[in-house]
Amino acid sequence: MTRISRRALLTTGAAAGVLAASGLPLRAMPKRGGRLRAGLGGANTSDSWDARTHSDLFMIAAAQGTVFDSLTEVKADGTLTGELAENWEASADAKTWTFNLRQGVTFHNGKAFGADDVIASLQMHVAEGAKSAAKPIVEAITDMKKITDHQVQFTLKAGNADFPYLLSDYHILMYPAGQIEEAIANGIGTGLYSVVSFEPGVRMVAKRVDSHYKGDAAGHFDEVEYIAINDNTARMNALMTGQVEAINRIDFKTEALLKANPMVRIQEVTGNQQYTFPMLTNVAPFNDVNVRRALKFAINRQEMVDKILLGHGRVGNDTPIGPANQYFASDMEQTAYDPDKAKFYLKEAGLSSLDIDLSASNAAFEGAVDAAQLYQASAKSAGININVVQEPSDGYWSNVWLKKPFCACYWSGRATEDWMFATAYEDGVPWNDTQWGREDSERFQDLLVTARAELDSNKRRDMYGEMQQILKDDGGVVLPMFANYVQAVSNKIANPDTVGNLWQMDNARMAERWWMA
Amino acid sequence: MNPVLTIILQRLALGLLTLLIVSFVIFTAVNMLPGDFAEALLGQSATPEAVAAIRKDLNLDQPFFVRYFSWLGAMLTGDLGVSYAQLNFQSNMGASTLKTVADQIAPRFANTMFLAGVTACIAVPFAVTLGVLAALYRNSVFDKGVNIATLTSISSPEFFLAYILVLFLAVLNPLLPSIANIYQGISFQDRLVATLLPALTLTLVVTAHMMRMTRAAIISLLASPYIEMARLKGISPLRVIVKHALPNAWAPIINVIALNLAYLITGVVVVEVVFNYPGIGQLFVDAVKNRDIPVVQACCLIFAGAYILLNLAADILSIMTNPRLRHPK
Numbered sequence: 057m058t059r060i061s062r063r064a065l066l067t068t069g070a071a072a073g074v075l076a077a078s079g080l081p082l083r084a085m086p087k088r089g090g091r092l093r094a095g096l097g098g099a100n101t102s103d104s105w106d107a108r109t110h111s112d113l114f115m116i117a118a119a120q121g122t123v124f125d126s127l128t129e130v131k132a133d134g135t136l137t138g139e140l141a142e143n144w145e146a147s148a149d150a151k152t153w154t155f156n157l158r159q160g161v162t163f164h165n166g167k168a169f170g171a172d173d174v175i176a177s178l179q180m181h182v183a184e185g186a187k188s189a190a191k192p193i194v195e196a197i198t199d200m201k202k203i204t205d206h207q208v209q210f211t212l213k214a215g216n217a218d219f220p221y222l223l224s225d226y227h228i229l230m231y232p233a234g235q236i237e238e239a240i241a242n243g244i245g246t247g248l249y250s251v252v253s254f255e256p257g258v259r260m261v262a263k264r265v266d267s268h269y270k271g272d273a274a275g276h277f278d279e280v281e282y283i284a285i286n287d288n289t290a291r292m293n294a295l296m297t298g299q300v301e302a303i304n305r306i307d308f309k310t311e312a313l314l315k316a317n318p319m320v321r322i323q324e325v326t327g328n329q330q331y332t333f334p335m336l337t338n339v340a341p342f343n344d345v346n347v348r349r350a351l352k353f354a355i356n357r358q359e360m361v362d363k364i365l366l367g368h369g370r371v372g373n374d375t376p377i378g379p380a381n382q383y384f385a386s387d388m389e390q391t392a393y394d395p396d397k398a399k400f401y402l403k404e405a406g407l408s409s410l411d412i413d414l415s416a417s418n419a420a421f422e423g424a425v426d427a428a429q430l431y432q433a434s435a436k437s438a439g440i441n442i443n444v445v446q447e448p449s450d451g452y453w454s455n456v457w458l459k460k461p462f463c464a465c466y467w468s469g470r471a472t473e474d475w476m477f478a479t480a481y482e483d484g485v486p487w488n489d490t491q492w493g494r495e496d497s498e499r500f501q502d503l504l505v506t507a508r509a510e511l512d513s514n515k516r517r518d519m520y521g522e523m524q525q526i527l528k529d530d531g532g533v534v535l536p537m538f539a540n541y542v543q544a545v546s547n548k549i550a551n552p553d554t555v556g557n558l559w560q561m562d563n564a565r566m567a568e569r570w571w572m573a
Numbered sequence: 574m575n576p577v578l579t580i581i582l583q584r585l586a587l588g589l590l591t592l593l594i595v596s597f598v599i600f601t602a603v604n605m606l607p608g609d610f611a612e613a614l615l616g617q618s619a620t621p622e623a624v625a626a627i628r629k630d631l632n633l634d635q636p637f638f639v640r641y642f643s644w645l646g647a648m649l650t651g652d653l654g655v656s657y658a659q660l661n662f663q664s665n666m667g668a669s670t671l672k673t674v675a676d677q678i679a680p681r682f683a684n685t686m687f688l689a690g691v692t693a694c695i696a697v698p699f700a701v702t703l704g705v706l707a708a709l710y711r712n713s714v715f716d717k718g719v720n721i722a723t724l725t726s727i728s729s730p731e732f733f734l735a736y737i738l739v740l741f742l743a744v745l746n747p748l749l750p751s752i753a754n755i756y757q758g759i760s761f762q763d764r765l766v767a768t769l770l771p772a773l774t775l776t777l778v779v780t781a782h783m784m785r786m787t788r789a790a791i792i793s794l795l796a797s798p799y800i801e802m803a804r805l806k807g808i809s810p811l812r813v814i815v816k817h818a819l820p821n822a823w824a825p826i827i828n829v830i831a832l833n834l835a836y837l838i839t840g841v842v843v844v845e846v847v848f849n850y851p852g853i854g855q856l857f858v859d860a861v862k863n864r865d866i867p868v869v870q871a872c873c874l875i876f877a878g879a880y881i882l883l884n885l886a887a888d889i890l891s892i893m894t895n896p897r898l899r900h901p902k
Contacts, residue, residue: 257851371847
């Protein structure tokens with residue numbers, strides 16, 4: 057049970073798309089040398105090396121992707137492998153996990169890595185007053201025991217077959233025990249590159265560590281330089297004029313211009329990033345499952361993909377499990393735009409027409425207001441009058457999301473089914489943006505708990521399939537589309553055939569996986 | 574007491590009073606921003622308890638005047654405070670080396686001053702020379718050409734000028750970098766090269782104002798009897814303007830220059846974004862977005878201070894150029 061083979065579909069679907077988009081047969085062997093300069097959006101002047109606060113690409117790429125390591129790592133093809141952990145074993149109930157750590161690993165300041173560092177690094181997330189996004193993951197661990205210097209045992213509150221996956225979270229990095237403050241101040245990790253200079257919100261430079269445990273298999277650049285460029289146009293200019301070799305987040309509207317440049321190629325992967333319209337299932341009229349069904353048939357998904365994403369995505373089926381998930385139910389019947397069916401369900405709900413407010417702002421996702429207006433137009437012929445309420449971007453997440461009964465939202469998705477469900481669809485969790493609970497589906501919540509502790513992959517597939525079906529039919533979210541991650545690289549850079557689709561920029565690990573062509 | 578010194582002291586006192594009023598306006602305005610730091614920071618995870626806890630930590634639950642005077646008091650002792658983001662970071666870390674607002678602003682402010690300095694070095698001599706030449710050859714094709722060109726550039730949005738320059742100087746002829754990659758420890762030469770495109774853009778933006786003021790101030794003097802006298806003496810037109818007209822025209826020109834320099838310090842956010850220049854403008858916009866009020870307030874005060882100081886300098890310089898004001902009866 058050390059390595060779960062996951063997401064075979066990736067090698068067919070999305071990965072093929074990447075190859076086609078890159079337009080190059082990249083069979084060359086990686087070679088060492090050169091300096092990767094990347095212009096990255098998603099930087100803030102308040103950035104720091106404290107992974108508990110990381111939330112956007114710049115710091116994820118700089119920390120987990122470059123300077124720090126986690127215990128486990130999701131490879132580009134979606135399989136899980138050990139990073140600082142060599143291998144692991146679970147008890148039959150998936151409650152006790154024993155991790156064997158890699159030996160002979162040192163931090164950039166020379167300190168040897170061992171079990172104490174693991175325990176201290178995890179405890180950071182539950183420390184008094186700490187604000188960590190990974191707190192729920194670490195809180196689920198009731199006991200951390202150092203068995204030897206290179207073996208740690210975790211006991212969980214309840215069995216969780218995905219536990220090793222959770223440890224690949226970009227918030228959970230390994231810091232040197234007893235020197236955590238210093239490590240956060242200066243960026244001292246075990247990663248392939250050590251920090252040369254770091255100016256929050258401006259620039260990060262790191263150089264390759266001389267002898268690293270990953271050897272020649274990864275980290276092919278001598279130096280990497282990440283330049284914070286939050287403006288889309290400035291980022292594109294920087295790539296076009298050769299100031300940087302790679303940029304993230306391509307503006308779809310100008311993508312054609314990039315494509316016309318023969319020195320640049322576009323990488324595009326379909327992952328779990330999803331744009332949604334959650335309804336609060338405990339508020340009228342959304343508490344009626346027939347109203348929810350009517351709304352699901354009243355949206356034109358393909359039109360959204362074509363007009364909002366300009367084709368850079370795929371239609372969603374009202375479940376948050378996406379093509380980057382192992383148990384993604386790709387054979388489930390696709391809900392399509394059907395005003396007659398919507399009218400039918402409206403009638404079932406005892407209504408002849410429906411007037412509702414839909415709150416939207418471009419803070420939810422780029423083009424959310426346009427998407428709401430498209431929804432308004434398509435729902436009209438089903439007798440549903442959607443009044444689009446344009447909300448201010450400021451305070452959108454505190455005043456609108458989770459508060460207004462029907463609004464626009466986005467999720468970056470999660471690596472595993474359970475992680476996604478536990479974050480937003482489990483009864484009573486704080487981010488449950490549809491208030492989806494036991495009163496809506498007893499069966500769903502039971503399956504969620506059972507599947508979590510199940511180690512048999514086939515059984516899990518059945519259970520997660522059924523849960524997706526329940527959400528598609530009865531759930532509170534209208535999920536019209538998955539948005540691709542689109543980025544561009546100069547032809548001076550080569551990358552492996554398969555590019556990760558969990559996050560932008562090859563799961564933020566370009567410094568590790570790419571090389572100078 | 575030296576009359577010039579008296580004027581300077583008077584102006585300084587008035588400047589301080591202005592700053593005090595401005596500080597109140599800033600504080601009130603910032604308080605009227607919708608949403609607050611706690612909500613901006615917590616984003617998706619803002620629960621009422623968490624918001625209340627952060628507000629209490631940062632004394633945001635105190636009454637308006639209490640907060641104003643405690644902030645003002647700290648300002649007077651030169652303490653710009655600690656940014657909320659840093660405070661929050663500290664609560665995550667336990668004790669830690671804190672970066673104060675001053676630490677955060679200093680490198681950005683230095684970058685902004687460098688950009689303003691380079692721009693001023695190019696723009697001021699350029700604009701004044703153009704103005705003098707335009708006055709000299711007034712109503713000629715040259716004069717009209719210069720006027721049309723500078724008025725066109727000042728009437729275009731800054732980002733448009735910036736992209737035009739990027740197109741010609743970075744894309745079609747790769748002479749200069751399209752983004753200003755400036756970092757601590759960069760050599761002066763590299764810094765100058767990286768700053769040149771933004772500085773040229775800003776030059777295009779500020780030239781028209783200064784050039785037209787120079788031209789107008791000189792031309793209005795050209796009808797004066799003493800200029801006629803100089804001309805009758807047979808002095809060349811250029812010498813008439815430079816030696817006789819310009820010295821009396823300095824006062825309005827200096828005022829316009831000061832106004833434009835202040836603009837270079839406070840108003841260049843758009844150019845910073847286009848060229849990804851790490852100046853104070855971007856920091857300011859980031860801080861407003863995150864509701865990081867200590868940073869917003871400190872930036873506002875610095876901007877206000879820059880305007881007041883530059884205007885003061887302009888007044889003093891125009892006095893120095895005018896013997897009548899220099900030696901009042």
